[in-house]
Amino acid sequence: MSVAFTREESAETAAEVELPDRVISPHPNFVTPAGLELLKTAIATARAAVAAAQTIEDINERRRAAAPAARDLRYYTARVASAQVKAPPPKADVVSFGHEVTFEREDGRKQVFRIVGEDEADPASGSISYVSPVARALIGKSVGDVVAVNSQEIEITAIK
Known part of the structure; x- marks a missing residue:
């Protein structure tokens, strides 16, 4: 037993x-x-x-x-x-994976994020996943483009 x-x-x-x-x-x-x-x-x-x-x-x-x-x-x-x-493309004229993107929100806040893979994303350190809503809205866009994210508009001001 x-x-x-x-x-x-x-x-x-x-x-x-x-x-x-x-x-x-x-x-x-x-x-x-x-x-x-x-x-x-x-x-x-x-x-x-x-x-x-x-x-x-x-x-x-x-x-x-x-x-x-x-x-x-x-x-x-x-x-x-x-x-x-995936290495970032040599040209930074259009947002793509690996780029660092600066954008301005409607309320005037400026933010800078690098678009990276899911496991390396850390928004607090300035990197977001390429599948995040913000990154998906930014990919394929250029400086000056305005995109909608979560019912807010953001304008791309720089791509590195």
């Missing part, structure tokens, strides 16, 4: 630490050269975390520690495998 209880507890513990895979975007995995390096760094970080977790003696604690890192490792490995490196 106690053996069955132990097995049940182990099965429950194992299920507790099996995390669902991170969702992989259905969009093409465009990345900048720097974005590809970020993905490779994330793989190395996840591998190190999995290795560190393997040194934990208690099996349940080891599983709990390894689960998030293993999930990240699967995700980033898949993202590197599907990565399509």
Whole structure:
């Protein structure tokens, strides 16, 4: 009877630490050269975390520690495998992937964003995903063009 209880507890513990895979975007995995390096760094970080977790003696604690890192490792490995490196075009006359775009909002605020891949996007640091609503509205446009985003108009003032 106690053996069955132990097995049940182990099965429950194992299920507790099996995390669902991170969702992989259905969009093409465009990345900048720097974005590809970020993905490779994330793989190395996840591998190190999995290795560190393997040194934990208690099996349940080891599983709990390894689960998030293993999930990240699967995700980033898949993202590197599907990565399509795209360098920005040499001309900056029309907004495209990799460009830095400056625009002005109706309220006078100026913003600058670089259009990058989904995994490297960080709006707080000045980069947005190419599939974001703002980027989709800007791609293919030129300086002076006005586009509507979320019921607001923005005017492109510079492309680098």
